[in-house]
Amino acid sequence: MSYQAPLRDMRFVLHEMFDVGAHCELLDNGLDRELVDGVLEEAARYTGEVVAPLNRSSDEEGVTLVDGKVTTPTGFRDAYQQYVDNGWASMTGPTQYGGQGFPQMVAASFHEMLMAASLSFRVYSGLTEGAVLALYKHGSEELKNSYLGKMVSGSWTGTMCLTEPQAGTDLALLRSKAEPQADGSYAITGSKIFISGGEQDMSENIVHLVLARLPDAPAGVKGISLFLVPKYIAKSNGAPGEKNTLSCGAIEHKMGIKGAATCVMNFDGAKGWLIGSANQGLACMFTMMNDARFQVGLQGLGIAERSYQGALSYARERLQSRALTGAAAPDKAADPIIVHPDVRRMLLTQKTLVEGSRMLSAYTARQLDLEHGHPDPAERKVASKRVALLIPIVKSFFTDMGQEVASLGVQIYGGHGYIREWGMEQLMRDSRITQIYEGTNGIQALDFIRRKLLGDGGAELNALQDEFAALCDAQAGRSELTDLVEPLQERLHEWRDLTAEVLAASNRDPQEIGACSVDFLQYSSYLLLAGLWLQAAARAQDALDAGTGEVDFYTAKLHSARFYMRRVLPRVSSHREMLLGGADCLMALPEAHFAF
Template sequence: MAEYQAPLRDIRFVLNETFAADQLWQSLPGLNGAIDADTAEAMLEEAAKITSQTIAPLNRNGDEEGAVWNNGEVTTPAGFKQAYATYAEGGWVGLAGNPEFGGLGMPKTLGVQVEEMIYGANSSFALYIALTAGSTLALDAHGSEELKQKYLPNMYAGTWAGTMCLTEPHAGTDLGIIRTKAVPEADGSYAVTGTKIFITGGEHDLTENIIHLVLAKLPDAPAGPKGISLFLVPKFLVNEDGSLGERNTLSCGSIEHKMGIKGSATCVMNFDGAKGYLIGELNKGLNAMFTMMNYERLSIGIQGIGCAEASYQTAVAYARERIQSRAPTGAVQPDKAADPIMVHPDVRRMLLTMKAMTEGSRAFSTYVGMQLDISKFADDEQIKKKGEDLVALLTPVAKAFFTDVGFESCVHGQQVLGGHGYIREWGQEQLVRDVRIAQIYEGTNGIQALDLMGRKTVANGGAFFKVFADEIEAFISENDAAEMGEFIEPLQAALENLKELTAQVIDNSKANPNEIGAASVEYLHTFGYTAYAYMWARMAKAALTAEQGADGFYQGKLATARFYFKRLLPRIHSLSASVRAGSDVLFELESAQF
């Protein structure tokens, strides 16, 4: 079994050669010169070291031992607590946090690389970090100065953890029907009562305190999502001097027994008049939570990339060593009983699919990270608006497409190993189980597709889509040289197809609202493959203009780009045909006929 190693060579290529991230960082006034190429390189090296050497070795044990619940207390798997302390001591929990309260203030473009490393090393461990990072983001954006001063420094330091508490037994996607109540108290706090389920890291032994961000409604709140407020509810109350006081009236009723991510505690949380503090404005809690959700959805998408990379590393190592049968063209290793399975076309098909999709995902996650940085740190309003529009459009694509193709890649990785892929000791079956959840939580991928098709495309007449399409068209017009033709021509055709598809769904939905939901999943995938074609064209350009080294990296990058355009991008044709088929066929059956 290959041991996970952070893919630093490809990360450097994407950051430095494909997107010139250092130039972007220097152009954003809001970053205040906090990072340059040398700083980024040092941080990537250190992140690679801690994820590969400290966190990855705990992955299998974390799966086998799992988180354990006992009388309201949760114990994480052996080694997690020590590894978390090491990670926190390096300042990694507050990597992108506000420097005013102890965060490192690093850009998301760098953050997505670190997130991929930690998910690739150990998804269960990564989730404790991800939820804290997300909750601090919401608190920093919407909390009062008093709350930020009181809670953010310890959360960035990793001394305290964070969660987000949305889902209830009867309310998942439809948060407007939540029942958790918040009753105003005389001291300005609120008494929060209700049950939340599927709460990642709701209880654990990694930190001194856990800060829950809880969606609840006041007794007289408006019905539906317009009546939701957001509250900070600490496990332990915090005294005026910053020390921990008495335990709040909340508890972990149980943890879920899951298919995967078993080292991550997925909790049922009971709030029994727990003391909470309002974050932001009353009845505007969903807006505040979505500040966190956009980043979290990208983060969960990156879980798909990390797991796919880990699976690929094991599959490639196995394919180079495992000997079975002879190559179709004749013996490659005549001195041995058989040839490595790497010689077989179908094994290469699976490995190249994994490589092309994972490297395309890495480039796209970096691109989305850039838009988040632009929308946050730019001072030019026009540039900032473009970044915001692209973030809105691309976040559901990133979450859903990264995880859909990440799951596909992990299944390919398992298949490459044959029977050994089904055996626990090789790690591939765990990756298949671990990555499967990423298609479900933080908004199922079907919901992401509906968000892209409905709210982000149809609702604004394709305005956000036009921003992205215009950028791709500008790239095409700037790179219509003969050497780029093999990449530019299929990219242009794919973009034209997506433009036509977008216009058709917008037009058809005017007469039939079912067209939006009927088209959404296939549309998102068509969008994803087209976006990856743009990423691969940009990577191909960088590889073509680079000084070719002896390691064959750039030649390999170009060969993978050709595979993507010739063997994977054509998937858009069947997907597009499904979209064009419309919604009528979905509604021919009566409910009783299913």
């Protein structure tokens, strides 16, 4: 199954909805529309021609571990070398360490392409950018000078080592130890599991960021520190030197992303260096975590886009039965299945979820850029609050969406979707992990309620609701958009009321936080996409009114917006009813009564 980057839709989002040119001018990064388009076109070539052909073969071949060394699937090493040589690895890196300083708004489009082309391939480089961010923000000058340049270039990769057999979500249970040494380093001892790219044969060094406890550390999460632990200790000239006392003890045999090495990493007194302050490791790691969770959201989006492309191609070609209104293709033995209403329902659900999520990814990426690069410190703080609110939504909703869209892709293919040779079932298997790692989606929902909503009494969410209400007000006088504006305005009023009810219930009973969190996050996500679909429809109507051409493209946007409002947005009603059902029906049943 081939992949072709959706460049026209990406340009619509970047240029027509969010004006990435003006965004780059504000950030003073020297980019303009022409350069952005050139980057996207080359990214489409690389991902479509170099990476995408590896997806099926890497799933079949998998990875191997022999004597502690991982061999990646055939073609991965060459593709990764192109990734480094052509500057894709350094795209978002800080310029003072050899990076290109591209904004996330542009990089997110490329990263979506990578996820769609081959999620297994992207796993190896995916955490390096976050590791760079954590080291750049919290590391000593000595560590940055020794490691950042090579990590930014991609010749050295990075990992994130949190999870242990007994400590997954609950890092308070973490046991890895860090013993101070006379030379200022630390001896790191412990075992970490589920480490993506913990060992591989593509980069010349791997830099692990490891959470561990100092001997005098307080109990719980307040006693965790972060350490840089390289596979090969850097020499003074920047070359990889002595092999550290760490190893890959095993690789996991997984449901999906079989081309990615998911490792058990053993640290046996390995030499490491403290990043940030002692016992502040979790705060340092969360610098990396926000980037990682945004990237996982893009994984869901990328897989969904590829599934939609496969399903659409198949629906146009597969001949089965006749249209309900009579033969649509009388010269053929049967009609293509795209004529059937239920197939169109599935395709349009895929299309509107994917394109709506792409809009939200660009919106979130814009806030990430402003958080780090806006010239006004006050505006950076404003953007930081918005990022904190949006990250759990992007991670959770996009990955749930990716699994749904991949499942619809299998359904459209029918029996052919269930067997391996067509590639659709692989997408469904690969996407399943995205709902689990970097914090399960249930944890994201808890974070959304407990830290974000309750943390400020709903102030930031209210500000976001105000923004989308203003968008509705701006389009309210346009008769062409009335059928989009009015239902959204009604839902926005309902969203405000529901927010107040969730706040009251959560303050009244802590169990309500967990009981309503998933449904409230889903409700909020569908509303956000609805607001963005209204914005997209307004831009499309503007283009049609101006006679700028591409009538089919803009008309399709208007049709898609109407489908979303009529057939997808109503899902929020069920989420509302479920979350208002309360915690008592979840918690009243004694544990012993779950089975007899």
